[in-house]
Amino acid sequence: MRPLLSTLAFATLALASTLSHADVKVDDAWVRATVPQQKSTGAFMRISSTEPITLVGVRTSAAPVAEVHEMKMEDNVMKMRKVEPGVAIQPGKPLELKPGGFHVMLMDLPAAMTAGAHVPLTLVFKDAAGKESTVDVHAMVRALNANAPAAMDHGKHKH
Template sequence: MNFASFRAFSAFRSTALAFAACASLGAQAQVTVKDAWVRATVPQQKSTTAYFQASAGTDSRLVSVTTTLTPVAELHEMAMSDGVMRMRKLDGGIALPAGKTIELKPSGQHVMLMDLAQQVKVGDKVPLTLVFEDRNGKRETQQVEATVRPLGGAAAPGAAMPAMPGMHGDHKH
């Protein structure tokens, strides 16, 4: 092979590799995730929740979530049952209909992060690995960094609050 042929072959190979990389990126960009966040905890709290928005170009499902924060991350849902709000694990994952945005949010679908070894503080960053599956069984993994923030700016449940005059806690029984 002479030098001119080698240069032509190298240029062809580079172009082919670039097109293959772009095609691969396009195939992997089926799901878009945005606004990922995790609820802050108080000291000694052993669980928290993660939320985000996701949309898919084709019918897909969120099938699992993992994180270095804890070994236990499960997909859950809050729903009314017989007049009582109940939480249940979603073993089948969470559906992402093509072209629609789903929102994991408080009092709805969410990621439960359990067996926490440390407090999760406002401003921390939590890495989440999300696994999606399309209707053909092809899996796509996405790495997302979730920002820790308070839930609605209010104190977390169980946080100590001072007694206020006139409230039930300021008198003896």
């Protein structure tokens, strides 16, 4: 019986991390590495869903504060702000979280993010009925210069 029981336990855990109706897929999740003293960084990924859902938040053990942000040019200045109530995702139109656009902001970092490390992220979604669900992903920390000009440095932007 033992092997069967552990298989069942695993299946239950796997189910708990997926949405009940929408089938959500997260690809290529990564976090930009930080330098010493840097207190914030961005996490990026591509999220697709079979049903309309909204990304409303993020939780992680790697940072005390994690928010969904949008970066935009306003009066010729790159600004970013927390997106509320969240970012809508439509079926067939994956949401790209990437440098210069939507991203997950990890703030008040207790330690540097070093390339190669894994960061557990719990994405929080709401479906059309307002029901909340979560999806767990592991993001890989990539080097500071990965796919981003210096202007995207999260240590300098205003909140």
